[in-house]
Every structure is written in structure tokens, then in C-alpha cells.
Amino acid sequence: MDEGERVMVRALFLLLVAFSLHADVYQTNCVSCHEKLPVSIDKYFYRYLLNYSSEKDVKRAMLEYLRKPDKQKSVMGESFINRFGVKQKSELSNGDLKKALNVYYETYKVFGKLK
Amino acid sequence: MYFSAQRELMLQEKKSTLETYSKQLLQELKFLHVNFDKTQLYPRHEEYESAIFDSDKKLIFSSAPTTLRVDKILYLEDAYVTLVSIAESYYLGAKYVVVKVKDDGVWLKQTRKELIAFNVLAFVFMFVIGYALLRLFLKPMRDALALLDRFIKDTTHELNTPVSTIVANIEMIDKSMLDEKTLKKINRIDIGAKTISNIYQDLTYLTLGNKIVTKDEELDVARVIEERMDYFKSLADAKKVSLSKEIIDSPTLLMDKAKFSKLLDNLISNAIKYNKLKGSIKITLQNNVMSVEDTGVGIAKEHISKMQERYSRFNNSSGGFGLGLNIVSSIAKEYDLKIKIDSREKEWTKVSVSW
Numbered sequence: 001m002d003e004g005e006r007v008m009v010r011a012l013f014l015l016l017v018a019f020s021l022h023a024d025v026y027q028t029n030c031v032s033c034h035e036k037l038p039v040s041i042d043k044y045f046y047r048y049l050l051n052y053s054s055e056k057d058v059k060r061a062m063l064e065y066l067r068k069p070d071k072q073k074s075v076m077g078e079s080f081i082n083r084f085g086v087k088q089k090s091e092l093s094n095g096d097l098k099k100a101l102n103v104y105y106e107t108y109k110v111f112g113k114l115k
Numbered sequence: 116m117y118f119s120a121q122r123e124l125m126l127q128e129k130k131s132t133l134e135t136y137s138k139q140l141l142q143e144l145k146f147l148h149v150n151f152d153k154t155q156l157y158p159r160h161e162e163y164e165s166a167i168f169d170s171d172k173k174l175i176f177s178s179a180p181t182t183l184r185v186d187k188i189l190y191l192e193d194a195y196v197t198l199v200s201i202a203e204s205y206y207l208g209a210k211y212v213v214v215k216v217k218d219d220g221v222w223l224k225q226t227r228k229e230l231i232a233f234n235v236l237a238f239v240f241m242f243v244i245g246y247a248l249l250r251l252f253l254k255p256m257r258d259a260l261a262l263l264d265r266f267i268k269d270t271t272h273e274l275n276t277p278v279s280t281i282v283a284n285i286e287m288i289d290k291s292m293l294d295e296k297t298l299k300k301i302n303r304i305d306i307g308a309k310t311i312s313n314i315y316q317d318l319t320y321l322t323l324g325n326k327i328v329t330k331d332e333e334l335d336v337a338r339v340i341e342e343r344m345d346y347f348k349s350l351a352d353a354k355k356v357s358l359s360k361e362i363i364d365s366p367t368l369l370m371d372k373a374k375f376s377k378l379l380d381n382l383i384s385n386a387i388k389y390n391k392l393k394g395s396i397k398i399t400l401q402n403n404v405m406s407v408e409d410t411g412v413g414i415a416k417e418h419i420s421k422m423q424e425r426y427s428r429f430n431n432s433s434g435g436f437g438l439g440l441n442i443v444s445s446i447a448k449e450y451d452l453k454i455k456i457d458s459r460e461k462e463w464t465k466v467s468v469s470w
Contacts, residue, residue, distance in 0.1 A: 042152065046148060046149075046151065049148075049205060049207065049208040050148065050204050050205050050206060050208075051204075051205065052170070052205070052208075053169045053170035053171075053205040053208045053209070053210045054169040054170040054171035054173065054208065054210075055169070055171070055173075056171060057170055057171075058208070110151070110175055110176075110207045110208055111175065113155050114155050114156075114157045114175070114176040114207075115155050115156050115157060
């Protein structure tokens with residue numbers, strides 16, 4: 001293995017670590033909790049998509065809600081709110097939230113999936 | 116304008132169909148949205164193509180290549196009638212739902228047909244109007260021409276009897292019984308009568324031209340020349356013009372004798388009329404070409420082409436109606452003879468007839 005290849009491998013490794021760290025933010029802070037709920041996490045995504053359409057708008061609306069949850073702003077139905085209530089305000093930093101949302105969006109987005 | 120109106124009409128006709136398709140597609144998208152974890156198969160239909168775009172106008176999916184236009188709801192593009200509708204709920208994130216059907220072009224053909232029919236009608240209408248106006252404007256001119264023709268017809272009719280009487284009676288006079296003074300006077304009367312007779316014959320030929328019965332025969336051209344030279348001798352003498360002929364060979368020509376005489380008469384009488392005093396006229400016959408050459412006033416080059424038109428005259432030195440060469444050319448046309456006019460102003464004119 002020469003020097004160039006070694007550098008490339010190291011870069012790849014770093015990239016993988018970085019991505020898994022992002023995934024980790026999403027995995028540990030979002031999925032871990034939602035897994036325990038009777039409504040799977042993708043349902044929220046499609047609710048947002050139904051209301052906000054584009055990637056930019058969806059992510060912004062999600063971020064806003066996570067930072068400041070509000071019964072009025074919720075995309076979920078009234079019966080859902082009545083049953084489960086409004087979630088707690090997220091304590092993650094803006095940056096972490098954004099990272100988590102990116103992973104969330106990439107996981108469930110419609111682009112490239114339709115046949 | 117009519118074209119775009121027709122296109123608009125067609126678009127409106129297709130609109131309700133497209134709206135139905137659009138609603139159908141939305142229902143299917145709704146189903147797909149709810150069941151996206153089970154199926155990702157985009158709804159396709161034979162009747163129409165479709166595409167969905169998100170609120171950033173980014174393409175989510177399309178069944179056929181489509182570009183989104185948001186300036187219009189209903190439009191015709193790339194031979195597709197296209198309807199863009201904005202969804203109330205964004206199933207699968209689709210804000211803009213585009214449905215389009217292939218334009219069958221029937222309206223276009225229909226419109227073209229109607230436009231062509233309209234243009235033809237308009238053209239015919241304009242043509243009729245134009246023709247009517249033209250007739251109206253040209254009426255005074257036609258009236259004047261008709262008047263002239265009628266006048267000539269009437270005049271010739273009235274001239275017939277007296278002229279024939281004079282000519283016949285002069286021929287009956289026994290000239291050896293007369294003294295020299297009387298003979299001179301009689302000769303002058305003879306010349307005058309012959310001139311009138313020539314004009315009379317020209318006019319009858321023109322006005323009754325089509326009704327003259329022709330009798331074609333093998334003409335001995337040399338003999339006819341001789342006869343006509345005799346006839347014109349007194350006229351030529353009066354102007355002190357010498358008449359000569361040079362007959363090299365003696366061809367024949369299948370033609371009506373009266374018409375050939377008229378042709379030749381006109382050439383000779385022109386040559387006498389436009390000759391100078393003590394001038395000469397030479398008639399040559401060779402190789403199916405007969406030419407009459409004079410030593411007269413000649414004619415300018417630019418006038419030669421117009422010489423054969425009726426009533427055209429370029430010289431006022433002597434009287435005339437300007438009919439002579441017109442008769443010559445109409446006879447020549449009838450028998451397929453070629454007329455060639457050469458001239459040098461104030462020196463000579465040569466008219467050649469070839470067959």
C-alpha cells in the first residue's frame with residue numbers, strides 16, 4: 001500500500017465515521033423513542049410531505065416544530081393529539097437537529113423511489 | 116387571430132377531459148401516498164401522460180418527458196394539450212400535477228381548411244369587385260373605341276357606291292378621244308378615286324376582316340407584283356416616283372389573291388406616300404423573299420416595333436389612318452409570313468416579306 005492509497009483509505013474511513021455519527025444522532029435521539037410508540041416514524045414524514053411538499057419546506061417545518069412543539073402547528077390529526085398529546089421540546093442543538101433531519105429525509109424521501 | 120381563437124376553443128373543449136384525468140390521478144396518488152411502504156408503482160394510463168412536481172418545481176416523477184410551466188394552466192406544447200393543476204394536499208409531495216394528451220390536430224386541419232376557404236372566397240370577392248371597377252373605369256375608353264369603329268363601318272358603307280361608280284366610269288372613258296388637258300384632269304381624278312378606293316378596301320378589310328371569304332390558290336407572285344405595279348403607276352407618276360422591279364426567281368405561294376394584293380398594295384402605297392419627290396421604289400423578289408424598298412423619309416428605330424399597331428402614325432407629312440401596316444401584319448399572321456422592317460431615317464425604308 002503506497003502513501004496515496006493510505007491517505008484515501010483514511011479519508012474514506014473518516015467519511016464513514018462522520019456519516020455514522022449523523023446516523024447516530026438520528027438513531028439515538030429519534031428512532032430509539034419512536035420505536036416504542038404505536039405509530040411508526042415514517043407516518044410523520046408523509047404527513048409533513050402532504051402539507052409542505054418540497055424538501056426545503058418540509059425540513060424547515062420539522063425543525064420549527066421540534067424546537068417549539070405546538071398543538072396548532074402539528075400536522076397530525078386532532079384525535080392523534082388527543083390520544084398522544086404534544087411532544088416535548090427537543091433539547092438537541094440546531095446543528096444536531098439538522099443532521100438528524102437530513103438522515104430522516106434521506107431515509108423516507110420519495111425521489112428516486114417511484115417506478 | 117382566428118387561428119389562436121380556434122386553438123383556445125380546442126383547449127377549452129379538452130379542458131374538462133383533462134380535469135377528469137387530473138382528478139383520477141390525484142385519487143391514485145392519494146392511494147399511493149397512504150400505501151407508499153407497500154407499493155411504489157406510479158399510476159400510468161394509456162389515455163394520457165402525467166408528471167408531478169413539488170412546490171420548488173422539482174420533478175418528482177413523470178410518465179413522459181415534461182417541463183413545468185406555471186404561467187399558464189392550459190396550453191398546447193410539443194403537440195400535447197397540457198393541464199397544470201395545483202393540488203390542495205400534496206400527495207407524495209406533489210404540488211403541481213401535470214396531465215397531458217396528444218393533440219390529434221383535427222382542429223388544426225379544420226382551421227386550415229376554413230382559412231383557405233375564407234381566403235379563396237375573399238380573393239374571388241376582390242377579383243369580382245376589381246373586375247367591375249376596371250370595367251367601370253375603362254368604359255369611356257371602350258365607348259370611344261366602339262364609336263370610332265362604328266364611324267368607320269358607317270363611313271365605308273356609304274362610300275362604297277360612289278367610289279365604285281367613279282372608278283368604273285373612268286375606266287369606261289375612251290382616252291384616245293380626249294385632248295391632252297382633259298386627259299391630265301381625268302388622270303388626276305383616276306388617282307384620287309384609286310386612293311379613296313384603297314382606303315375604302317383597307318377599312319372594309321379591317322371592319323369586316325373576319326367575314327371575308329378566302330379562296331387560297333397557288334399564286335404566281337411575280338405576276339401579281341406586275342399587276343399591282345400597273346395599278347399604282349398613275350399614283351407614282353403623280354409624285355414623280357419611279358417604280359422598278361427585280362425578279363430573280365419566280366416562286367409561288369399558296370394564298371388568297373385578294374389578300375396578297377392587299378398586302379402588297381399597302382406596302383407600295385406606303386412607299387409612294389412616304390417617298391420624296393422624284394424618289395424611287397424597287398420591288399425585289401428572290402428566294403421566297405419579297406421586299407419593297409423606297410427612298411423616303413425612313414422611320415426612327417424606336418418606332419419600328421410599334422409600326423404594326425392599328426392607328427399608329429409617326430409622320431404627319433401626308434394623310435392617312437395608320438391602318439396600312441396593321442393590315443399587312445394581320446394578313447402576314449394569318450398566312451404565317453414574316454415581316455421585317457429596316458430603315459434609316461431620312462434615307463430609306465425596306466420592308467421584307469418572307470415565307
